[in-house]
Amino acid sequence: MQFFNTLTRQTEEFVPQEKGKVKLYTCGPTVHDFAHIGNFRTYVFEDLLRRYLKYRGYQVTQVMNLTDVEDKIIKKSLASGQNFRDFTRPYIEAFFEDLKRLNIEPAEHYPRATEHVDGMVEMIRDLLQKGIAYRSEDGSIYYNIRKFPSYGELAHICVAELVSGARVAQDEYDKDSACDFALWKAWDEADGHVFWDQYEDLGKGRPGWHIECSAMSRAILGDSFDIHCGGVDNIFPHHQNEIAQSEAYSGKKFVNYWLHSEHLQVESHKMSKSLGNFITLRDLLSAGGNPSGRAYDPMVIRFSLLSVPYGSRLNFKYEGLQQDEKALERIVALLRRCADQCGDGSVDDLIAQTRADFIKHMDSNLLITEALAVLFNFVTEINKRMDAGPIDGRKVVEFWNEIDQVLGLNLQDKIQTGPLDADIEKLIEERQSARKARNFARSDEIRSQLLEQGIVLEDTPQGVRWKRSSP
RNA sequence: GGCGAUGUGGCCGAGUGGUUAGGCAACGGUCUGCAAAACCGUCCACAGCAGUUCGAUUCUGCUCGUCGCCUCCA
Incomplete structure (x- = not known):
C-alpha cells in the first residue's frame, strides 16, 4: 500500500511501526459552529482511509480530537453570554449526529482539548526548561522556531522569507519572531471566564492552539505514530508547529506519514461565509436548506465527497449530487436484480478480478476514481451476464457488501424496500x-x-x- | 510580493509519448403491450502559442485562466 506523504512529497510504501497495526491521528473539528461539507470531505476521506486499512487487515487505532477551546469559541461564547462549555455542547452533539448520518465509523478516541490541559502543560514546561520556549513580557509563552532547525520543512516554507513576507503583520508582536507561536496565552479581559489558573509557574491563562494536538496524540498514541491526516490548510502552520513541539519534547520522529486532503470548492469558488456559499450537511439534508430546493440522501452526499481522490480539489455542485444519485441507483438496481437470481452461472472469476483491481487502485494512494471505474465496469459485466442467462446473484450481493465495508454506502439497505401498504x-x-x-x-x-x-x-x-x- | 497547484468532450472527473477511463446527460437501436431497468451504438476531448520528437493531450518554454498557502480555517 502506498501513500503520498506531504513530508517528503513522494509516494511511499506504507510500513507501520508495528506490524498489522496502524496508529492514526485525524484533526477534528473546532466546535464553534455546525461543520460544513468541506469539513466532511476531509472526515469522509479519513473514514475511507480507516475502512480501507481495516479491509486490508490492519488493526486501526484512530484518534480524532475535538477542539473545544480556542479564540473563536471564546469570542462567540462570550458574545452569547454562555459559559464556553455550554456554548460548545450542542455543536459537539451535532457533530456526532452528522458523522452518523454520513456513516462515518466512530474513531476509537475523541479526546477534548479541555481534558488534556495537564498534558499540554507538561510539554510546555519541558520546552521552557530546554530553552526552546520563552516567556514574553505579557506572560504568554512562545515557541522559538529558530531552535528547531527543520522548521518549515513540512510546508516547504523558508522561514527567513516568511518573516519578511508582505502579508505577515509585524506590528504589535510581543514575541521575538513573527512566526513564533503561542504555547500558552496569558489571560486578558477578552478571555472572560476562560482560563486555567492552577499552574502557578505558567500563570493564569489558556493553552495555545497547536499544543493540544501534540499533547493529545502523545497521550493516546505515544510520541511517535504512523499517520496524521487533516486538510491542506493545516499543513502550515498547525501541523508544522505540532512537529516542532512534539519532536523538541520527545526527541523522536513525530509522524511517519502525513496525508492531507485538498479543499472542497463550491461551483469552483472557495467556500466562505462572505461569498454566501457556505454549506453545512444540514443544509443538504433538508429541502428548504439549500438553493436546489431538494433534500438529499446522506449516502449520496457521502458518495459525492468520496468519489474524488482526496489529494484533488473537489468541485461541489448540486448538479453533481444529482448525477451521483443516478450513479448509485445504477448499483442499487443491479443489487436488486441480483438479489432474486439464484441461477448456476458462476461469477467467481469476475468477482476475483474485480476485487484484485479494486485493491490495486486503492493500494495506490486510495485512487478512488480508478477503483470506482472498476466497480462500474463490474456492474456492466454482471448485467450482461444476467441478460445472457441466470447467474448466482447472491454472490454478487455478497461481494458488494464486502466492498461496501470500504465505501460505507449501505446500498444493501436500499434493496430491502420494506413492506407496502x-x-x-x-x-x-x-x-x-x-x-x-x-x-x-x-x-x-x-x-x-x-x-x-x-x-x-x-x-x-x-x-x-x-x-x-x-x- | 514569496511559494505552490491546476486547466481534459454538455457536466464531474482518471490516465497515457503512438492502443476504450468511469459516472451523469443527449441521440439512435435492441428488448417491452407501452414503459422502466438492462444491453449495443453515436457524440472520437485534452486552454492557447511555440519547441523537442517519426509522432504529444502526455516532455520543455511562454501566454492566458482558475485555485490555494504565506493570517483563524478541513
Whole structure:
C-alpha cells in the first residue's frame, strides 16, 4: 500500500511501526459552529482511509480530537453570554449526529482539548526548561522556531522569507519572531471566564492552539505514530508547529506519514461565509436548506465527497449530487436484480478480478476514481451476464457488501424496500390482472397512480418489481 | 510580493509519448403491450502559442485562466 506523504512529497510504501497495526491521528473539528461539507470531505476521506486499512487487515487505532477551546469559541461564547462549555455542547452533539448520518465509523478516541490541559502543560514546561520556549513580557509563552532547525520543512516554507513576507503583520508582536507561536496565552479581559489558573509557574491563562494536538496524540498514541491526516490548510502552520513541539519534547520522529486532503470548492469558488456559499450537511439534508430546493440522501452526499481522490480539489455542485444519485441507483438496481437470481452461472472469476483491481487502485494512494471505474465496469459485466442467462446473484450481493465495508454506502439497505401498504399491494395485483387481460389502459393508469405515490413499477421476466422513486 | 497547484468532450472527473477511463446527460437501436431497468451504438476531448520528437493531450518554454498557502480555517 502506498501513500503520498506531504513530508517528503513522494509516494511511499506504507510500513507501520508495528506490524498489522496502524496508529492514526485525524484533526477534528473546532466546535464553534455546525461543520460544513468541506469539513466532511476531509472526515469522509479519513473514514475511507480507516475502512480501507481495516479491509486490508490492519488493526486501526484512530484518534480524532475535538477542539473545544480556542479564540473563536471564546469570542462567540462570550458574545452569547454562555459559559464556553455550554456554548460548545450542542455543536459537539451535532457533530456526532452528522458523522452518523454520513456513516462515518466512530474513531476509537475523541479526546477534548479541555481534558488534556495537564498534558499540554507538561510539554510546555519541558520546552521552557530546554530553552526552546520563552516567556514574553505579557506572560504568554512562545515557541522559538529558530531552535528547531527543520522548521518549515513540512510546508516547504523558508522561514527567513516568511518573516519578511508582505502579508505577515509585524506590528504589535510581543514575541521575538513573527512566526513564533503561542504555547500558552496569558489571560486578558477578552478571555472572560476562560482560563486555567492552577499552574502557578505558567500563570493564569489558556493553552495555545497547536499544543493540544501534540499533547493529545502523545497521550493516546505515544510520541511517535504512523499517520496524521487533516486538510491542506493545516499543513502550515498547525501541523508544522505540532512537529516542532512534539519532536523538541520527545526527541523522536513525530509522524511517519502525513496525508492531507485538498479543499472542497463550491461551483469552483472557495467556500466562505462572505461569498454566501457556505454549506453545512444540514443544509443538504433538508429541502428548504439549500438553493436546489431538494433534500438529499446522506449516502449520496457521502458518495459525492468520496468519489474524488482526496489529494484533488473537489468541485461541489448540486448538479453533481444529482448525477451521483443516478450513479448509485445504477448499483442499487443491479443489487436488486441480483438479489432474486439464484441461477448456476458462476461469477467467481469476475468477482476475483474485480476485487484484485479494486485493491490495486486503492493500494495506490486510495485512487478512488480508478477503483470506482472498476466497480462500474463490474456492474456492466454482471448485467450482461444476467441478460445472457441466470447467474448466482447472491454472490454478487455478497461481494458488494464486502466492498461496501470500504465505501460505507449501505446500498444493501436500499434493496430491502420494506413492506407496502395493503392498498398499494392490492393495486399492483389489480394491475397484473389487467395486464393479463390486456387491459393496458387500466394497467397504465394504475402505474401512473402509483408513481404519484412514489412507487416505480418495473415489469421483468421474473415478475413485477417495485422501488421507491428518488425524491 | 514569496511559494505552490491546476486547466481534459454538455457536466464531474482518471490516465497515457503512438492502443476504450468511469459516472451523469443527449441521440439512435435492441428488448417491452407501452414503459422502466438492462444491453449495443453515436457524440472520437485534452486552454492557447511555440519547441523537442517519426509522432504529444502526455516532455520543455511562454501566454492566458482558475485555485490555494504565506493570517483563524478541513
